[in-house]
Amino acid sequence: MADISPDLFMDAVLAYQQTAAIKAALELDLFSEIGKGSATAENLARATGSAARGVRILCDYLTARGHLEKHGDQYQLTESTAAFLDRSAPSWMGSVVEYLTAPEMMALFLSDPPAFVRNGGSIGLANNAPDHPIWVKFARAMGPSRVPLAKRIASELAVSSPRKVLDVAAGHGMFGIAIAQAVVDAQITAVDWDAVLSVAQQNADAAGVSGRYRILGGSAFDTDWGSGFDLVLLANFLHQLDKDGCVTLLRKARKSLVSGGRAVAVEFLLNEDRVSPRFSAMFAFQMLGSTPHGDTYTVREFEEMGRAAGFARVTAKSLPPTPQSLLLFEQA
Known part of the structure; x- marks a missing residue:
């Protein structure tokens, strides 16, 4: 009984929010900015022209979802995120959202x-x-x-x-x-x-x-x-x-x-x-x-x-x- 949980159902119902978070991060080029280093919410807010509160909440959400890592107040890319969502990577595939979420x-x-x-x-x-x-x-x-x-x-x-x-x-x-x-x-x-x-x-x-x-x-x-x-x-x-x-x-x-x-x-x-x-x-x-x-x-x-x-x-x-x-x- 301890393994019974509504988490899978709630993840499915709220999946549109993860889509929104990924779209926001890609349009702000957030992953690429994090890849450059010095990735605090304040630094990222200045680089993307966004509110520090907005960037902090977005990055924390992406961390909870497994797309980022957080160490102190610094955000880092996971290996997969670095490979596919950092625009400088040869295997970048961020553009697919323009079709898949059209x-x-x-x-x-x-x-x-x-x-x-x-x-x-x-x-x-x-x-x-x-x-x-x-x-x-x-x-x-x-x-x-x-x-x-x-x-x-x-x-x-x-x-x-x-x-x-x-x-x-x-x-x-x-x-x-x-x-x-x-x-x-x-x-x-x-x-x-x-x-x-x-x-x-x-x-x-x-x-x-x-x-x-x-x-x-x-x-x-x-x-x-x-x-x-x-x-x-x-x-x-x-x-x-x-x-x-x-x-x-x-x-x-x-x-x-x-x-x-x-x-x-x-x-x-x-x-x-x-x-x-x-x-x-x-x-x-x-x-x-x-x-x-x-x-x-x-x-x-x-x-x-x-x-x-x-x-x-x-x-x-x-x-x-x-x-x-x-x-x-x-x-x-």
């Missing part, structure tokens, strides 16, 4: 949560609506945090020296751009909505690969991709679809490949119990609220979908420390 996302989940549960998915197309403006926010917010993973994947795929690469639902474009940087003569074609591709084009320009970067606007399902590709990228896209949609897209990818070419997906994979790994299990709920039919799938389910699309083999490789995995769809 008003459109918050409204989808909090306006009427029982509705999408009863419906078995979002009411209407939600984020899957054509040209939804949330995807421009996604491209701008998520791009910087995807660079390390994109470069890691590109280094593995570069071994086969793909010369003609298709990046489907390219978004920020970082996965295709990383391959263009790793393979000096690779030509990249990026497919997405026109407004989203403007962000990908800017990123390609900044990366110095715009001469080998082509954009193709339109629906991934309806647009003619062309053919003769050595590699088709499906990064963080299949989870937005049901199994039939995944098979349709994988079949289209296979038909766009040269003999021996591969399709590659980046996904959150579930174990057969569907409640582990933890992040993948929770991500399925994000798909429930923000898409009509999206889900998280197991390796077995991806193998079945790959075979239904005509691929001979599907292999998965985890990508620690991220919760994602690389899926390779190979022809006979």
